[in-house]
Amino acid sequence: MGGGQSRRCRGVEFGPFPYHRIPMKVRTRFAPSPTGFLHIGGARTALFSWAYARRHGGTFILRIEDTDVARSTPEAVQAIIDGMQWLGLSHDEGPFYQMQRMERYRQVIAEMLAAGTAYHCYTAKEELDALRAEQEARKEKPRYDGRWRPEAGKTLPPPPAGVAPVVRFRNPVQGMVAWQDQVKGRIEFANSELDDFIIARGDGTPTYNFCVVVDDRDMNITHVIRGDDHVNNTPRQINLLQALGAPVPQYAHLSMILGDDGQKLSKRHGAVSVMQYDEDGYLPEAVLNYLARLGWSHGDEEVFSMEQFVQWFDLDHITASAAQFNTEKLNWLNAHYLKLAAPQRLAAEATHRLARQGVTVAGGPDVAQVALLYRDRVGNLNELADALHPYFVAPHPTVEMAAQHFTEAALKGLRALRERLAACNWQAAELGQAVKQTAAECGLKMPQLAIPLRVALLGLPQSPSIDAVLEVLGRERVLQRLAAVPSA
């Protein structure tokens, strides 16, 4: 791993001026642009930022980067907030909206213009396109050629009439920009690779790299934890920060999450809202645990609570390479957390999901009790709801199933059982005995009676332990359903 050695040589966190020797209070931020829902990659970025702040008793800030007016929507803002709330990633400050900070940005741009660290550029978009095309034809990295950059002894052309200039940052032309990335180790860029990027558009609105820098500075962000795709922005942001005389925060760039098939996630392919996981019956703690473990590790630990995660979380055990999402493992974690979930909670979830199928649980058996029978047999909440369904709606076995299970011998057993059950003390152990005795008396092996019984009661040949099913269903319902068996 490049720079692996130096990456580990870090002590306590100190501020940008080491000689202060004062541990700075950690401040992290999650800064999504509201152009869509919160997907799994964003959720992990948020989780890590949140955990880092929590770990160090710091502050976690939510900042909405909505300067792309054309693509930002209030619905997306809400979707992001909903997603974070579902996951329980609470922020301490914000949400701040960049569109509400325009005055501040204008002020900083004016200062930079006055200080000469930024300048007006009148190059039209068409000229820029032509320049880019030329450079690409020459197989060069396309970049602005500095034609409006003021230079000692250089005469600038007169500003063309009627052109609203953009503002460009005067990037250093020589030397290197380097930082110690908390995930990837030392990264450096030659300034000659960078160009004078636009910080304000023709209409005066500021652009991304500029807003980020002003906000990170104003919000005293100490640790920028964000996606890998921002590595290339970092040298520009550092240069800007330095032009502003602002301290440079620590950076930690998280590599991307690939889909189940190893392909890049996109809206067309696999990138779904975290709320879809709610929809699909996942527990937030399972998603959180899974995400925590995707790209970060603590030895061999696989299953842990968020409390534990916060105590363990650190930046130097984050993987530098991309990780492939594995639904199988998420499913396993989900099943695991389902087994631990309180019956009341499961009951509430199942009731809600059943209601959406038009099934009411009123007048049926106790939902929590039934849920208890199924919580270690299902993989998600939708499966739980499906499993509970026949307890609240009398089943109608298919013709094939009836033919297969309701044989003469079975029907005889069911009739005998019905009589015995009518007088039985309604308690699992005794119910189990009743089934066993009836089977023995009728010359049936246990499955030969228990399976038709399951079909009669639930419309399915499999179920939890038959005595538990009988108990939970209740005498009245059991007798009713037995009576309803064709020719029983």
Added chain:
RNA sequence: GUCCCUAUCGUCUAGAGGCCUAGGACAAUACCCUUUCACGGUAUGAACCGGGGUUCGAAUCCCCGUGGGGACGCCA
């Protein structure tokens, strides 16, 4: 094309030069448990991308390939 990042079982990962006969987890396979289906338990198979260095010793450090990814916008 240029720049930047990256590489351990199918997947997520442990690994800080000797604790490595490379560990754990998911998945897979087998067996056990069992009134069905699951749960659970036990066991098995499965990896250091290739080539050069450095070193007594390399999964680990360096270089070069190769594969994968990202960026090159008046998007964020």
